């Protein structure tokens with residue numbers, strides 16, 4: 252097996268003595284669609300926050316494409332090639348859809364105050380490139396028509412897509428999606444599956460998603476990891492996971508989603 | 514006053530719409546420049562001096578607007594940078610005999626360094642430490658100026674010479690009025706260009722959602738520092754020209770209440786909106802002058818008016834999106 256794109260080893264995280272993640276080890280191979288599932292409060296979002304530099308694990312190592320990510324600030328991790336969406340929509344309010352997506356290009360461009368004030372040729376070229384990339388990302392996720400609307404006034408499902416477009420605009424190698432299907436209806440979920448596949452197939456971006464809809468997880472992912480009470484309890488193909496007794500117990504034990512798995 | 518504010522708001526709506534449209538905009542700009550050029554001849558010397566002061570306020574308010582309106586940072590000691598510019602010019606021209614135009618880059622450099630020294634460590638912290646630190650910085654600068662021989666202690670510096678520009682001796686109130694017209698116009702253009710740029714958007718991203726901005730690869734500390742230093746430089750340039758205009762500077766010009774007045778101009782017209790900030794600066798300077806007939810009550814009436822505007826137009830007098838271009 253080749254060196255994984257993302258590799259976590261022995262991650263421990265706690266808040267005020269409260270253990271949230273315990274000795275979590277985990278790897279994502281380049282080119283995969285991998286999923287992270289687990290009951291509410293299992294620590295999935297916290298794990299994303301460790302990977303993206305928002306939380307500092309007290310133990311363990313995180314490496315991405317051979318680079319040590321620990322101690323890097325979130326913006327450096329994004330620049331290194333990891334983009335994310337948030338479980339709760341975090342679009343920039345009062346700004347248009349296009350302006351929101353343009354934010355992703357910030358770490359791929361460099362013009363500063365002087366360039367802006369003097370309107371240097373390099374600055375104007377860069378602005379055009381930012382617009383073009385943002386527009387292309389919006390078209391890719393299928394909401395280009397709404398580019399000039401204030402982002403937070405869009406229907407919920409479209410806001411989710413704008414968030415994905417914004418993450419794509421950072422030109423990532425790895426995309427982390429935190430519950431991208433939450434709040435979507437059946438049709439929208441089917442479209443999301445298509446979108447996730449095309450992000451991987453057409454843009455060659457590795458995907459790791461957190462999802463509660465196990466049906467969706469089983470259909471879209473090649474590897475599934477299960478987190479329960481801050482511990483990684485199972486890892487395998489969707490089929491292996493569906494029949495793993497520890498997984499079934501974790502879901503039954505938490506009583507929500509008990510039959511969602513089956 | 515309350516109904517005044519509403520009438521103003523109702524008038525400003527269509528007016529702003531008209532001004533932002535293609536040809537209407539050019540006509541409005543042409544009229545504005547004609548009026549600005551003619552004003553000293555029509556209004557006389559006293560009014561020209563007052564207008565010059567209003568234009569200085571436009572420069573300072575637009576500078577502070579980069580910090581407060583664009584980046585959303587509360588700066589309670591902005592007059593410190595105004596002082597840095599004024600004293601740098603005062604000291605270098607008087608004590609080192611330097612040409613004013615050569616002291617300008619020095620004023621900009623000193624302000625930038627001061628901005629990095631004050632903002633660098635503070636902007637790393639979340640929340641509103643900046644408000645407290647800038648408040649302290651403003652007082653430190655003023656008290657230092659009061660106590661150092663080189664800044665002339667409490668009586669300040671006087672005899673600062675008026676500059677020459679290619680054979681033009683900038684000396685009369687009318688000369689300075691035109692200089693400040695150019696400065697205010699330049700500040701407005703700089704503001705507009707910054708607002709519509711990668712950096713300008715980054716300020717908004719960070720202001721609206723720091724975490725999402727970081728996740729998009731934006732270094733929030735660096736971006737905030739850029740705003741703080743940009744504001745510092747604009748303030749120092751304002752201070753430099755203020756020093757040669759008056760020929761004398763002293764600590765009371767750079768007090769906390771000066772910082773508050775500039776901040777009031779920014780908030781009053783509408784943070785982040787360039788025409789709004791210009792309007793705010795005009796009101797802060799011209800308001801008390803226009804109410805002069807009320808005698809000793811004028812400041813009270815003015816303050817009540819401001820309060821009512823805040824109550825009925827909390828996002829400022831100028832309508833529209835806070836970063837409308």
Ligand SMILES: Nc1ncnc2c1ncn2[C@@H]1O[C@H](COP(=O)(O)OP(=O)(O)O)[C@@H](O)[C@H]1O
Pocket residue numbers: 266271289290291292293294295296297298
């Ligand atoms: N910043 C934080 N401070 C304190 N506790 C936190 C913080 N972030 C997460 N937690 C705790 O970590 C646990 C896991 O949360 P989370 O990672 O959001 O779970 P999941 O995404 O799997 O539903 C929860 O008990 C939550 O209260």
Ligand SMILES: [Mg+2]
Pocket residue numbers: 295296297338
């Ligand atoms: Mg979560």
